[in-house]
Amino acid sequence: MGMAVKVRMLMAAKGIKLMELAEKMEPKTTSQNLSGKLKRDNFSEKDLQSIAKACGVKFEANFILEDGTKI
Numbered sequence: 001m002g003m004a005v006k007v008r009m010l011m012a013a014k015g016i017k018l019m020e021l022a023e024k025m026e027p028k029t030t031s032q033n034l035s036g037k038l039k040r041d042n043f044s045e046k047d048l049q050s051i052a053k054a055c056g057v058k059f060e061a062n063f064i065l066e067d068g069t070k071i
Helices: 003-014 018-024 031-040 045-055
Strands: none
Touching (some): 003 031, 003 045, 018 031
8 A cells, every 4th residue: 555545544534635734734835746746656754754743643664574573
C-alpha cells in the first residue's frame, strides 16, 4: 500500500478535506501541490511528518528486520 492511500485513509478517518489539510501543514502548502503529491504518491518524510502533525497523529518510518527489530 502506497503512502498516498494511507494519507487518504487518514484524511477519511479524521474527517479532514484536502484544502483543510494543506492549510494546516507546516510549512504551509497549497491544495494543488498536495493533490499532485497524492496523485504521484510522491511524499518526503518531512511531508509525512507535517501531515501527521496537522492531523494530530504520530508518524513513524521504520525498517523492520525479519526478527521484528525496527531500524
